[in-house]
Amino acid sequence: MDTQVDELKLLVVKAVRMLERIELLDNNGHVSVRIPGTDRFLINSRKASRASLSVRDIVLCDMDGKLLEGDSEPPSEFHIHTEIYKRRDDVGSVVHNHPHYQTVLGIADVPLKPVFGVGAFVxxxxxxxxxxxINTRELGIQLAGKLGEESSVLLRHHGTVVAAEDIKSAFTISVFLEENAKKQYDASLLAPSIKVLEGENLERTRTSNWQPSIIQKLWTYHQEKAEKQGALSGITE
Incomplete structure (x- = not known):
């Protein structure tokens, strides 16, 4: 168990650092992962910088957000994570981020549409x-209910929440959602009516662009790029 927890802590740190590097996280936002077979989860602490996060900044909590291990407290919005985990046995990781283009489209009341290959699940x-x-249990319950069985929910004027089976999948969905939103935003500047993926083409594109190999490929790409830029230095300190 200790080895598994250490590996999961490292994944959380990498996900946070990489999401911050590509500006999906800023000075706020959080990534969590459920410890398989338990009612506990790991999450980056409230006070730690997302840009310099290390494994010592990862805290262990129960499903009420009670701190079990760590030198700090969980984020005030831990209810996002706990209420989704309670509702969804299939979810192993939750990301709350503040992406620019998805938030802008939400402010403009423009529904997210599948317009790009890797965003075909939108x-x-x-x-x-x-x-x-989302700093009360009541709001967490409402948010989890709004998410339902979907993989993402847009928080109007705020950001997004992504829920997936594991941390690499949650990271990939977060990246693909924003890439799709950027393409949709840019295309909307060029024409009043844009072409969206639909029908058989949508289903085929969705299936072909969501594979375990693609999830790992995207993770590896961002990890290696972050390493080259020094964005993952000191993560085990």
């Missing part, structure tokens, strides 16, 4: 209208 993304911090 369809009927639910929108949570309360833009405040």
């Amino acid at each position: 369809q009927d993304v639910p929108i949570f209208e309360d833009s405040s911090l």
